[in-house]
Amino acid sequence: MVDEALSAGAVARRLGVAVTTLRTWHQRYGLGPSEHIPGHHRRYTQSDLARLEIMRRLTAEGVSPAEAARWARQAPDPTPNGTGTVAPARILPTGRDGGGPIPVGRAGPAARGLARAAMRLDAAAISETIAHALAASGVVATWEGLLRPVLAGIGERHAATAGLIEVEHLMSRCVSEALAAASRANVPTGPARILLSCADEEQHTLPLEALAAALAEAGVSYRMLGARVPVAALVEAVNRTGPAAVVLWSHTRATADPTQLSALLAAPRRPLLVLAAGPGWRADTLPAGVVRPVDLAEAVSLSAAVRDSLDQSRRD
Numbered sequence: 154m155v156d157e158a159l160s161a162g163a164v165a166r167r168l169g170v171a172v173t174t175l176r177t178w179h180q181r182y183g184l185g186p187s188e189h190i191p192g193h194h195r196r197y198t199q200s201d202l203a204r205l206e207i208m209r210r211l212t213a214e215g216v217s218p219a220e221a222a223r224w225a226r227q228a229p230d231p232t233p234n235g236t237g238t239v240a241p242a243r244i245l246p247t248g249r250d251g252g253g254p255i256p257v258g259r260a261g262p263a264a265r266g267l268a269r270a271a272m273r274l275d276a277a278a279i280s281e282t283i284a285h286a287l288a289a290s291g292v293v294a295t296w297e298g299l300l301r302p303v304l305a306g307i308g309e310r311h312a313a314t315a316g317l318i319e320v321e322h323l324m325s326r327c328v329s330e331a332l333a334a335a336s337r338a339n340v341p342t343g344p345a346r347i348l349l350s351c352a353d354e355e356q357h358t359l360p361l362e363a364l365a366a367a368l369a370e371a372g373v374s375y376r377m378l379g380a381r382v383p384v385a386a387l388v389e390a391v392n393r394t395g396p397a398a399v400v401l402w403s404h405t406r407a408t409a410d411p412t413q414l415s416a417l418l419a420a421p422r423r424p425l426l427v428l429a430a431g432p433g434w435r436a437d438t439l440p441a442g443v444v445r446p447v448d449l450a451e452a453v454s455l456s457a458a459v460r461d462s463l464d465q466s467r468r469d
């Protein structure tokens with residue numbers, strides 16, 4: 154039944170492992186796809202998936218791949234939901250810090266796979282999952298449906314357990330690399346109209362990196378200053394480059410000093426639009442004239458609109 158069977162890519166995403174890992178498990182340990190219909194690639198059945206789930210769980214617990222494969226192959230008739238019945242209780246995963254998996258709310262199987270890959274510190278699988286989503290669904294959908302839920306889940310678990318710092322760091326690194334690798338082919342040459350910057354002392358750059366990738370995808374050129382930009386440096390960049398819009402990111406109250414926004418509004422080459430983006434900013438403290446986007450999609454459309462109006466006024 155081809156409809157219910159899965160491709161290697163789909164299985165890899167569900168399990169949160171790299172396709173190359175699946176291939177190795179197939180070639181070395183015989184845990185491959187069993188369904189073969191002439192004229193089609195081999196596909197993984199629900200039983201194959203359940204065996205692979207056992208393999209993934211046991212290897213994540215530190216069992217050697219050969220031993221884990223032996224357990225997986227011996228599984229009598231693995232349950233379709235992937236829990237299996239053969240693994241001894243002592244090696245069933247509970248999460249290394251005892252707090253269970255990273256919560257991803259209502260996000261789909263790809264987010265659960267990504268969260269599992271993050272828990273295992275499996276950089277190859279994390280990167281592959283993100284790259285696949287970016288290519289298939291674009292930046293905004295990948296951010297909202299995949300990256301944001303997992304990042305928020307890591308934050309939630311960290312707040313509850315004080316653990317997962319290594320997971321947070323590896324995940325951040327992989328997200329940055331994947332967003333930086335997303336295509337810039339649509340970006341026109343010529344001056345960058347949008348300036349992206351974190352507030353002073355702000356180290357949370359990922360949402361701004363997502364915005365950069367989304368702008369590139371939409372064919373809007375930008376200049377990215379990155380983390381922890383002192384206000385004098387920000388104003389200097391504005392005066393030197395004359396952007397149409399500045400997006401200033403603050404993730405926490407500690408970095409959301411509204412005088413940074415006032416300094417932008419008072420700059421000799423005042424931008425047409427100043428966006429205060431991120432959960433750090435408080436609406437009631439923003440200077441008049443500053444706009445606060447609610448999410449990534451709005452930040453993209455506001456930036457694109459101001460770029461368009463500037464281009465139009467230059468043509469008139």
Ligand code: B12
Nearest residue numbers: 308312355356357358359360405430431432447448449452
């Ligand atoms: C990854 C991460 C880090 C990484 C950042 C790496 C990087 N290059 O960005 C590192 C390890 C550096 C880090 C450091 C710290 N972190 Co941190 N971090 C996170 C984590 C897990 C994800 C951050 C992220 O990218 N979030 C993106 C999404 C998930 O956030 P969101 O709030 O849902 O965003 C929505 C809105 O902002 C809205 N939106 C509105 N306008 C716009 C515009 C645009 C363009 C976009 C994209 C979105 C948007 O839509 C977003 C969703 O798309 C968060 C958890 C979290 N919930 O955010 C903690 C979190 C933000 N960190 C926290 C803390 C405490 C810290 C540290 C102080 C820890 C420490 N003791 O050193 C430092 C702070 C350093 C500093 N001065 O900035 C706390 C903040 C608590 C608070 N409210 O004050 C959090 C919430 C974790 C927690 N629960 O405790 N962190």
